[in-house]
Amino acid sequence: MSGEIFGLADCNNFFVSCERVFRPDLRDKPVVVLSNNDGCVISRSNESKALGIKMGEPFFKIRDFIKDNDVAVFSSNYALYGDMSRRVMSMLSAYTPRLDIYSVDEAILDLSGLGDADAVRAHGKRMVRDIKKGIGIPVSLGVAATKTLAKMASKYAKSYPGYEGVCVIETDSQREKALKQFPVADVWGIGRKMLRTMEYHGVRTAWDFVCRSESWVRREFNVVALRTWRELQGDSCIKLDDLPYRKSICVSRSFPGQGITDLRTLEEIVAYFASECARKLREQNTHCSQILFFAYTSRFRTDQPGNIIQRHLKLRVPTNDTAEIAHAVLQCLREDFGTGRYSYKKAGVVVWDLTSSSAVQTVLFDDVDRGKQQALIKAVDSINRKNGRNTVKVATMGSTKVFVADHQYESPCYTTRIEDVLRLKV
DNA sequence: TCTGGGGTCCTAGGACCC
DNA sequence: TCTGGGGTCCTAGGACCC
Numbered sequence: 001m002s003g004e005i006f007g008l009a010d011c012n013n014f015f016v017s018c019e020r021v022f023r024p025d026l027r028d029k030p031v032v033v034l035s036n037n038d039g040c041v042i043s044r045s046n047e048s049k050a051l052g053i054k055m056g057e058p059f060f061k062i063r064d065f066i067k068d069n070d071v072a073v074f075s076s077n078y079a080l081y082g083d084m085s086r087r088v089m090s091m092l093s094a095y096t097p098r099l100d101i102y103s104v105d106e107a108i109l110d111l112s113g114l115g116d117a118d119a120v121r122a123h124g125k126r127m128v129r130d131i132k133k134g135i136g137i138p139v140s141l142g143v144a145a146t147k148t149l150a151k152m153a154s155k156y157a158k159s160y161p162g163y164e165g166v167c168v169i170e171t172d173s174q175r176e177k178a179l180k181q182f183p184v185a186d187v188w189g190i191g192r193k194m195l196r197t198m199e200y201h202g203v204r205t206a207w208d209f210v211c212r213s214e215s216w217v218r219r220e221f222n223v224v225a226l227r228t229w230r231e232l233q234g235d236s237c238i239k240l241d242d243l244p245y246r247k248s249i250c251v252s253r254s255f256p257g258q259g260i261t262d263l264r265t266l267e268e269i270v271a272y273f274a275s276e277c278a279r280k281l282r283e284q285n286t287h288c289s290q291i292l293f294f295a296y297t298s299r300f301r302t303d304q305p306g307n308i309i310q311r312h313l314k315l316r317v318p319t320n321d322t323a324e325i326a327h328a329v330l331q332c333l334r335e336d337f338g339t340g341r342y343s344y345k346k347a348g349v350v351v352w353d354l355t356s357s358s359a360v361q362t363v364l365f366d367d368v369d370r371g372k373q374q375a376l377i378k379a380v381d382s383i384n385r386k387n388g389r390n391t392v393k394v395a396t397m398g399s400t401k402v403f404v405a406d407h408q409y410e411s412p413c414y415t416t417r418i419e420d421v422l423r424l425k426v
Numbered sequence: 427t428c429t430g431g432g433g434t435c436c437t438a439g440g441a442c443c444c
Numbered sequence: 445t446c447t448g449g450g451g452t453c454c455t456a457g458g459a460c461c462c
Binding site: 034035036037038039040042056057058059060061063076078103104222223224241246247248249250251252253254256257258298299300346348350406 | 430
């Protein structure tokens with residue numbers, strides 16, 4: 001194969017697969033993983049998919065169905081998934097000179113220059129086998145001349161066991177055959193809205209889509225769709241951002257039950273959001289120049305007074321200081337909280353407009369001693385690294401765990417907490 | 427009773443300027 | 445009251461992704 005070749009590696013049913021690594025008894029059984037607060041289904045094993053359980057389905061609606069069908073249920077355990085993801089990515093990076101991590105369970109590999117399709121396939125199969133053996137996570141690899149085609153190939157790799165986890169699209173006739181069998185709804189970049197227009201025009205498969213003219217795509221959609229259309233033709237035009245850091249960081253939660261009506265409680269939570277944002281900023285060596293704070297009442301309750309708090313803050317000097325960000329958002333919260341007649345179901349803090357910490361523009365008349373502030377941050381971070389997160393924290397966060405989310409079905413942190421490491425019986 | 431969390435990119439429209 | 449044309453920049457919201 002010549003020219004640029006992309007591999008898209010995708011972990012199968014990632015969260016479920018992570019749980020199964022430590023619960024081999026659940027192999028071949030229906031399993032689901034729930035979102036925060038056990039709200040809805042966010043990962044399903046093949047058996048659960050076969051039972052008809054939908055992605056994003058609210059848990060309370062299918063509780064009985066799950067019991068009747070003996071489906072194993074897990075609350076989400078992000079410490080476990082994050083750690084497993086790092087392991088997979090680290091192994092993937094051994095099979096390519098360039099790895100772009102696209103999401104927690106997906107990455108794009110540069111597989112150019114490996115030789116003919118057979119050689120690429122052999123390389124991929126070795127990789128899939130090694131990861132399964134070394135970590136226990138099943139991975140599918142799609143290979144093609146564009147990222148969108150590679151993504152499609154990875155879905156074929158996943159659905160046909162005969163491929164042994166690897167599907168390579170090389171020739172035009174292979175591409176045509178693959179496109180003809182592929183529902184346009186499953187194409188990377190085509191969502192609900194675009195699908196409606198596609199259906200209206202009788203476009204059902206990816207092949208129907210590529211057969212339309214460029215001007216038709218432009219007219220009916222936009223430049224994003226045009227790029228997807230080109231990619232499906234084999235013309236690579238989607239660039240992935242290779243910034244070494246994220247452009248925005250968001251920490252938010254929905255609250256279980258009736259929500260939160262008490263200012264003091266919400267203050268503690270918001271202080272926690274702010275400190276997480278600041279910690280993540282420092283982790284990737286960035287400062288933020290803008291902050292967004294929001295809090296909403298339930299959008300499903302029409303019988304109660306609703307409120308939406310949304311405040312934007314622009315900073316004169318970029319920061320990644322916990323106390324500074326916390327102070328700013330807490331002030332917004334106190335001003336806009338209302339009188340306690342609202343019950344807030346969701347809140348969050350977003351920081352964006354990020355710059356590298358090494359290039360922070362200061363102002364001449366600053367009311368903060370930035371040198372002292374950085375020294376304090378450094379000291380706090382080093383204590384927390386040694387003694388665990390939030391050993392030192394802002395006082396507003398309080399001393400107790402401020403909100404206990406519903407996590408009825410949480411699995412142990414097998415890989416990140418020493419008490420949870422599996423013991424072998426001998 | 428109970429409905430996730432964290433991202434990116436694009437675009438239309440307003441504000442402002444000449 | 446009527447009332448140009450063109451450019452830039454910013455932002456909110458939409459659409460998409462996992």
